[in-house]
Amino acid sequence: MDKLLCSDDEIPPDGFRRDSWNDIFRDWLERSKIQGADVIEVGVWLWYNVWLLLELGAKSVVWSDYNSNVIPYAIRNVQKTHPELAHKFKAIPDSVDLLDHEIIREVLNTKKRVFVVACIPQVARHKNQNFWHDDIAHYYYFEDCQEEEWNNIGLGLNSKLLRKLREANSEAIAVLNTAVRVWEENLFKMFKNNWYQPEILAKSIIPQCPTTNLSFFESLEDSGILECQFFEDPDWKEHISAKEAEKRRLAGIKIYHEMYVVQWNPQKQTY
Ligand SMILES: C[S@@+](CC[C@H](N)C(=O)[O-])C[C@H]1O[C@@H](n2cnc3c(N)ncnc32)[C@H](O)[C@@H]1O
Numbered sequence: 001m002d003k004l005l006c007s008d009d010e011i012p013p014d015g016f017r018r019d020s021w022n023d024i025f026r027d028w029l030e031r032s033k034i035q036g037a038d039v040i041e042v043g044v045w046l047w048y049n050v051w052l053l054l055e056l057g058a059k060s061v062v063w064s065d066y067n068s069n070v071i072p073y074a075i076r077n078v079q080k081t082h083p084e085l086a087h088k089f090k091a092i093p094d095s096v097d098l099l100d101h102e103i104i105r106e107v108l109n110t111k112k113r114v115f116v117v118a119c120i121p122q123v124a125r126h127k128n129q130n131f132w133h134d135d136i137a138h139y140y141y142f143e144d145c146q147e148e149e150w151n152n153i154g155l156g157l158n159s160k161l162l163r164k165l166r167e168a169n170s171e172a173i174a175v176l177n178t179a180v181r182v183w184e185e186n187l188f189k190m191f192k193n194n195w196y197q198p199e200i201l202a203k204s205i206i207p208q209c210p211t212t213n214l215s216f217f218e219s220l221e222d223s224g225i226l227e228c229q230f231f232e233d234p235d236w237k238e239h240i241s242a243k244e245a246e247k248r249r250l251a252g253i254k255i256y257h258e259m260y261v262v263q264w265n266p267q268k269q270t271y
Helices: 020-029 050-055 070-081 083-088 102-110 156-168 184-193 215-222 242-250
Strands: 038-042 060-065 089-095 114-118 123-125 139-141 173-179 198-207 256-264
Touching: 020 050, 020 173, 020 198, 020 256, 038 050, 038 102, 050 060, 050 070, 050 083, 060 070, 060 102, 070 083, 070 089, 083 089, 089 102, 102 156, 114 156, 123 215, 156 173, 156 184, 184 198, 184 256, 215 242
Parallel strands: 038 060, 038 114, 060 089, 114 173, 123 139
Antiparallel strands: 173 256, 198 256
């Protein structure tokens, strides 16, 4: 595990630091059956998952990110810590929106057992809003996912990924890291709306990232769409609203939310 620690010069200046989302996703990836599979990681960030995917026995890993600034750092990090695995990965240097790249299409069209692994933003922001800290890692543009049914509760980008994956390869399996701030029921509707039964690989409760602005969730409450699910303590007895959560976050008080790693498996299709 020590090998995972990066020094600051391996983190791009516009980047966020490794946090509990990374750690949990990485630990839980071990439970998915990716041995012998070809894997695509969407939104690789700095590489934290790539070495693990390869060590777990993935045949190959293709990875990309919308923020292409991170790619050289990611390549360097893998080459530095795991040079023996470097021949199995292919990094796409361009900015790639979800699956929209020739190399990814080729994997989806030609390989038999494909896993798509992703932990992509679940907070929407409007294009005319100011940029916030580590913007692209945590927020997506509401306007870019307007056609997605679950966009209004922040699941538009994930829903778009599942829809595009199903259109490209109806047998590919997705493993997604998803926060449960908008309740399990809504999260599952988003998965089922894409025609597959979600399977929870693992659940946990983790601290809300202190730099993520929660005003999007407050706006869901203000407009009466739903009251969100945050917790004041890791024992998650009582939930608190987004309004209360944001007040505490701004005051520097820790708050928590649930986190699921969900496998989306077409073999378990129920519709
Ligand atoms: C929270 S980080 C996850 C990092 C890494 N996958 C992990 O789990 O450790 C989210 C990543 O998704 C990327 N991202 C955001 N929007 C994206 C999009 N539309 N297509 C591909 N990647 C995207 C961000 O640049 C960022 O690197």
